[in-house]
Amino acid sequence: MPERVVVVGASLAGLRAAQAVRSAGHAGALVVVGDERHAPYTRPPLSKQLLAGEQEHADCAFPVPETLDAEWRLGAAAVALDRERKVLALADGAEVGYDRLIVATGARARRWPDQVDGVHTLRDVDDALALRAALDARPGRVAIVGAGFVGCEVAATARKAGIDVTLIDVAPRPLLPLGAELGERAAELHRAHGVDLRLGTAVAAVDAGGVTLDGGARVDADVVLVALGAIPNTEWLASSGLALDERGGIVCDGTLTSVTDDDILAAGDVVSWPHPLAAGEVVRVEHWTVAAEHGALAGRNALADAGERTAHVAPPYFWSDQYDVKIQAVGFPARAATLEVVEEDGPRLVAEARDADGRLVGAIAFNNAKKLAAYRRELASAGVAA
Ligand SMILES: Cc1cc2nc3c(=O)[nH]c(=O)nc-3n(C[C@H](O)[C@H](O)[C@H](O)COP(=O)(O)OP(=O)(O)OC[C@H]3O[C@@H](n4cnc5c(N)ncnc54)[C@H](O)[C@@H]3O)c2cc1C
Structure with a gap:
């Protein structure tokens, strides 16, 4: 030893x-x-x-x-x-x-190039307490640059508190790892909760008073968060x-x-x-x-x-809570050849991710923890066999 x-x-x-x-x-x-x-x-x-x-x-x-x-x-x-x-x-x-x-x-957290004081990022507890204090002090509008998981979760938390949110991303959809169809549903979820979602929108500059878009349009905000991974x-x-x-x-x-x-x-x-x-x-x-x-x-x-030494073969698993939706994923859905919704019941759904040979490589669930757990077990036993 x-x-x-x-x-x-x-x-x-x-x-x-x-x-x-x-x-x-x-x-x-x-x-x-x-x-x-x-x-x-x-x-x-x-x-x-x-x-x-x-x-x-x-x-x-x-x-x-x-x-x-x-x-x-x-x-x-x-x-x-x-x-x-x-x-x-x-x-x-x-x-x-x-x-x-x-x-x-x-x-x-990745920062905006030459990020100025007063613009927030979120990685540690001090960042979170500073962002919370800013939202408490100036609860008008928050502009969030980046519609990944952290950006979307902050958007959901802010909307629940009644704060106006503009969520901006150059990508055509939020939450890219979810793929096109589920990403679109995530976009609908945020719009339904009143988020001003600006997708396919490049940002030229960020400052403590807002965001300047490519082309010069301005999103003025009381609080600005950069959430770029x-x-x-x-x-x-x-x-x-x-x-x-x-x-x-x-x-x-x-x-x-x-x-x-x-x-x-x-x-x-x-x-x-x-x-x-x-x-x-x-x-x-x-x-x-x-x-x-x-x-x-x-x-x-x-x-x-x-x-x-033994290898790490467990299928990667994560969750994200946004409004009343628990998004869960297992495996590598983002690398899959296909991602298909195989079950849907109101706000609950399950999608299977498969590679080019039709092999299951991941699954995503909205509000269906039980099904996701079953996929997780299935992928875990496949990993052990691999
Ligand atoms: C806001 C937020 C929300 C999240 N929500 C979810 C979620 O809902 N679901 C989910 O699955 N995942 C979530 N995650 C991701 C999850 O928290 C991370 O995957 C996890 O924290 C990674 O743990 P880690 O120990 O590898 O790294 P970290 O938690 O980043 O810890 C690394 C530590 O090392 C320290 N360190 C860095 N450099 C040095 C150095 N040179 N010397 C000494 N110490 C150093 C850092 O300060 C830090 O304390 C979230 C992450 C964030 C930021």
Whole structure:
């Protein structure tokens, strides 16, 4: 067993990794390094219950068992990795040595180029509290640039609070991973709730008082949110020689082990790894459940020798809550050759995603958790067989 295990990133994947290291019987040193000053908390409520004022920061905290017996280095970003010496450098000047390292540094919100003060992004609890305070103080109109999951969830939360919303995206539909038909239904859902949806609309400039569209038209707003997806937090690894893909993900094998270094594993939003349901292609996903599964697996694998580690094959699953609709998806519907609604009953529907050979590769449900769970089980057993 390695003597000293270090986890970088003190959020969902990092916490689950640390817990798995201890559960697997590791009695040596366990260090968790995190750049946020907060103890680990869960992010999904940040665009939903916390933003709506139904939950507070404390409600989002993950329970951390005392038996974890970890040394927490919070508020200290890892700034460099020296793989030869097996040492991390922290922003406060400290060095932390490791035998096995688990990188779980996640992703951050993509900002507008040269984003000015007063324009919001949403990734951490401080962002969410700042956005909530702004919406409370100036509840007239919010302009949201980007109709992905975070943008759409904030739109739904704001509408529920009676705030006017303009939601702008250059794409022809919101929520691109849902495909054309379900994306159109999502668009209808937001329009039905009074969102001013501007699709196929490019943005030229963003400032604290609104958004300037290509062509010069102006959307004035009291609060502006840029919700353009996330970027992996891996710049600090640039000089380490660790393989990163073109989008900054850490390139791992199926066991979440870096392809460059057997003593380094990665977990969560930061990982690019080959998945059997994606025909073995390398994927990077930003889903809560995957980060939790990755953390648990990376923690166990970190204690094993490279040849004895197991692969992550579970089908990726996520959910999103918008108004009274729970959207759930499993597998890789966005990569499918076809996506067909196979069942519909009022506000409930199920769509199956299949590859070019007709093989089931994913499913999407609106308000049908039971059916989605069945697809999840089916895809999980297919993954085990692959
Ligand atoms: C607003 C919001 C709503 C969401 N809602 C849903 C949802 O409804 N359903 C769903 O499936 N998923 C949802 N997600 C996605 C889900 O929360 C993420 O997939 C999950 O948080 C990923 O966990 P992680 O531990 O990999 O990364 P993160 O949660 O990003 O954690 C990474 C941690 O590492 C820290 N870090 C970064 N760089 C360094 C460094 N150099 N040194 C030390 N620490 C560092 C970061 O500050 C952070 O604390 C949502 C995400 C957001 C932002």
